[in-house]
Amino acid sequence: MRFPLKIAWRFLKSGKGQTLLILAGIAIGISVQVFIGLLIQGLQTSLVDSTIGNSSQVTIESRENNGAIFDYQEKEDTIREQIEGVEELSPTLTLPAFISLEEEAESALIRGFEFEKAEGIYGFREKITEGTLPENSGEVMVGIGLAENLDLEIEDVLEIFNFDGDQGDVKITGIFDIGVTNLNESWIVSELQTAQEIFQREASVTAIEIQVEEVFDADIIGEEIEGLMEDDVKVTNWKDANQDLLSGLQGQDISSIMIQIFVVVAVVLGISSVLAISVLQRSKQIGILKAMGVNDQSASLIFLFQGLILGILGGLIGIALGLLLSYSFMIFATNPDGSPVVEIVINYNFIGLSFVIAVAASTLAALIPAKKSSKLQPIEVIRNG
Amino acid sequence: MDSILTLQNIDKVYGRKIKTQVIFDLNLEFNPGSFNSIIGQSGSGKSTLLNIMGTLDRPTKGTVLIEGRDTGALKKNDLSKLRNEAIGFVFQFHYLLPEFTTLENILMPQWIKNKKIEPEIQRRAEELIEVVGLEKVKNNLATDMSGGQQQRAAIARALMNRPRILLADEPTGNLDSETSDSIYRLLKDINREFQSTFIVITHDKKIAERTDRIIELKDGRVYTDVSQK
Numbered sequence: 001m002r003f004p005l006k007i008a009w010r011f012l013k014s015g016k017g018q019t020l021l022i023l024a025g026i027a028i029g030i031s032v033q034v035f036i037g038l039l040i041q042g043l044q045t046s047l048v049d050s051t052i053g054n055s056s057q058v059t060i061e062s063r064e065n066n067g068a069i070f071d072y073q074e075k076e077d078t079i080r081e082q083i084e085g086v087e088e089l090s091p092t093l094t095l096p097a098f099i100s101l102e103e104e105a106e107s108a109l110i111r112g113f114e115f116e117k118a119e120g121i122y123g124f125r126e127k128i129t130e131g132t133l134p135e136n137s138g139e140v141m142v143g144i145g146l147a148e149n150l151d152l153e154i155e156d157v158l159e160i161f162n163f164d165g166d167q168g169d170v171k172i173t174g175i176f177d178i179g180v181t182n183l184n185e186s187w188i189v190s191e192l193q194t195a196q197e198i199f200q201r202e203a204s205v206t207a208i209e210i211q212v213e214e215v216f217d218a219d220i221i222g223e224e225i226e227g228l229m230e231d232d233v234k235v236t237n238w239k240d241a242n243q244d245l246l247s248g249l250q251g252q253d254i255s256s257i258m259i260q261i262f263v264v265v266a267v268v269l270g271i272s273s274v275l276a277i278s279v280l281q282r283s284k285q286i287g288i289l290k291a292m293g294v295n296d297q298s299a300s301l302i303f304l305f306q307g308l309i310l311g312i313l314g315g316l317i318g319i320a321l322g323l324l325l326s327y328s329f330m331i332f333a334t335n336p337d338g339s340p341v342v343e344i345v346i347n348y349n350f351i352g353l354s355f356v357i358a359v360a361a362s363t364l365a366a367l368i369p370a371k372k373s374s375k376l377q378p379i380e381v382i383r384n385g
Numbered sequence: 386m387d388s389i390l391t392l393q394n395i396d397k398v399y400g401r402k403i404k405t406q407v408i409f410d411l412n413l414e415f416n417p418g419s420f421n422s423i424i425g426q427s428g429s430g431k432s433t434l435l436n437i438m439g440t441l442d443r444p445t446k447g448t449v450l451i452e453g454r455d456t457g458a459l460k461k462n463d464l465s466k467l468r469n470e471a472i473g474f475v476f477q478f479h480y481l482l483p484e485f486t487t488l489e490n491i492l493m494p495q496w497i498k499n500k501k502i503e504p505e506i507q508r509r510a511e512e513l514i515e516v517v518g519l520e521k522v523k524n525n526l527a528t529d530m531s532g533g534q535q536q537r538a539a540i541a542r543a544l545m546n547r548p549r550i551l552l553a554d555e556p557t558g559n560l561d562s563e564t565s566d567s568i569y570r571l572l573k574d575i576n577r578e579f580q581s582t583f584i585v586i587t588h589d590k591k592i593a594e595r596t597d598r599i600i601e602l603k604d605g606r607v608y609t610d611v612s613q614k
């Protein structure tokens with residue numbers, strides 16, 4: 001094994017121009033493959049994040065519309081104990097209601113949370129544009145859209161009611177911007193207890209909202225949770241509700257894979273054609289080596305090793321270039337506020353895979369030249385001078 | 386004395402559709418340690434015969450025995466091993482590997498054996514370099530040497546594994562007469578020192594006359610076979 005490696009290395013070293021050319025080809029191909037892969041992954045992550053990063057990914061609700069769940073504390077404990085991969089659990093009492101104005105009424109959605117738990121999902125603290133979180137009973141904060149539409153300000157008092165005859169007055173302590181227009185225009189957020197008092201729903205919630213560690217496992221975790229729950233509740237997950245997004249992502253995945261495959265195929269074709277030429281160029285050397293007793297296997301290994309070495313070096317350089325491209329993209333392609341257009345995250349598994357692909361593809365590309373080298377008869381070279 | 390290399394009833398036919406027979410029922414035996422020359426007109430079949438003796442080419446018919454072993458019955462890899470260990474080649478076109486230095490080219494047969502280069506082997510290579518007078522250029526790439534120097538390096542390379550048989554096809558064919566003279570003297574010295582069997586093709590009668598035995602080929606047959614001394 002040492003001998004073919006030695007010859008392979010020397011052949012590569014003495015054909016510097018050619019070697020650098022192939023290396024550049026592999027490196028550029030792999031860098032594009034890495035960059036596109038990471039970019040698409042980054043795009044998808046930010047798309048998924050903006051879609052469901054600040055919302056419930058798995059939701060437990062009563063089967064009855066707006067029905068009450070009384071044993072929510074118990075359910076929470078069960079899930080925390082028995083289900084893995086759950087990151088946030090937050091009970092909420094969420095009911096539609098109206099704000100009475102002078103002559104008419106504006107519809108709104110009252111959302112009562114235990115803020116400590118809801119914070120992990122919604123991050124309200126950071127989203128308050130004015131005022132503070134409602135801390136006491138009878139305090140609320142309203143979405144920025146609602147505040148603008150109704151001309152609301154901090155300290156204003158709102159009268160809330162519904163057609164079941166529930167009603168109550170609440171004081172605005174804060175205004176938030178959650179980033180989604182129709183939520184900003186309809187949400188009134190309070191402590192769980194405040195909502196329970198207004199709607200006279202003591203000790204109950206309408207839903208338990210959950211975020212999971214791996215967002216794409218939401219359906220699996222949802223099913224596991226459903227298995228633990230009694231029949232009076234139903235469990236939904238974001239994937240069921242976002243089929244369009246999912247098929248969009250899948251389409252993106254496929255096109256990204258196609259691009260990567262074509263890049264790799266181009267790399268393979270490039271290497272194998274250059275190596276094929278190099279077998280022709282070195283047929284004299286191969287012939288003479290065989291005359292001196294190099295066997296067919298070693299003769300083919302000389303070219304396989306060249307492919308392997310090119311793959312390893314080209315792969316490493318390509319990955320470095322790809323990462324550089326990705327970082328540059330994050331630094332130079334920015335939003336007006338300076339944040340990157342796409343947040344690219346280094347996925348080590350993906351990069352490892354790219355390296356394996358580079359090495360495998362290069363070795364594969366060396367297969368035909370290796371075969372040629374193995375088939376070469378020394379007598380052909382010696383007879384023809 | 387047992388023959389080290391025996392050719393029995395060798396025929397060689399080139400071509401499939403249009404067949405040209407270039408060797409006809411040829412029989413030869415070579416004694417260990419002898420210095421043999423093969424002469425004959427261009428096209429008489431000398432190179433064809435030498436390549437058959439070196440197992441680089443197969444005869445159409447007949448048997449090649451090397452040290453009593455029938456080479457036709459050997460597997461490809463065993464033939465490679467035999468070539469590496471028992472036979473040294475010097476070709477008309479020296480065929481050094483241009484990617485390697487003189488010293489590396491000379492060590493090549495040992496590398497092929499996949500042996501670590503022991504100090505003793507290194508010394509042997511250095512000695513051979515001295516014998517062929519290439520000390521000054523031993524670290525030059527093969528391409529940075531004159532034709533005569535390259536041919537000397539090729540001879541040193543052929544001797545590296547202490548082959549029992551050395552085959553040379555017009556080793557001085559494209560060298561000036563002074564250089565070729567010195568190379569023959571070198572071959573002669575080495576033949577005496579290492580006791581290998583030499584079979585050398587030459588078109589130079591004067592050189593042939595200085596060998597132990599002259600075999601003349603004509604149209605693929607042994608025309609004369611003269612042993613001297």
Ligand SMILES: Nc1ncnc2c1ncn2[C@@H]1O[C@H](COP(=O)(O)OP(=O)(O)O)[C@@H](O)[C@H]1O
Nearest residue numbers: 399400405407426427428429430431432433434
């Ligand atoms: N590959 C080949 N195919 C057909 N004829 C060949 C081939 N090689 C050699 N010959 C013919 O065989 C004859 C002997 O050639 P060769 O052994 O090279 O002779 P020499 O070395 O004595 O000049 C020549 O007539 C040559 O043309």
Ligand SMILES: [Mg+2]
Nearest residue numbers: 431432433554
């Ligand atoms: Mg000839």
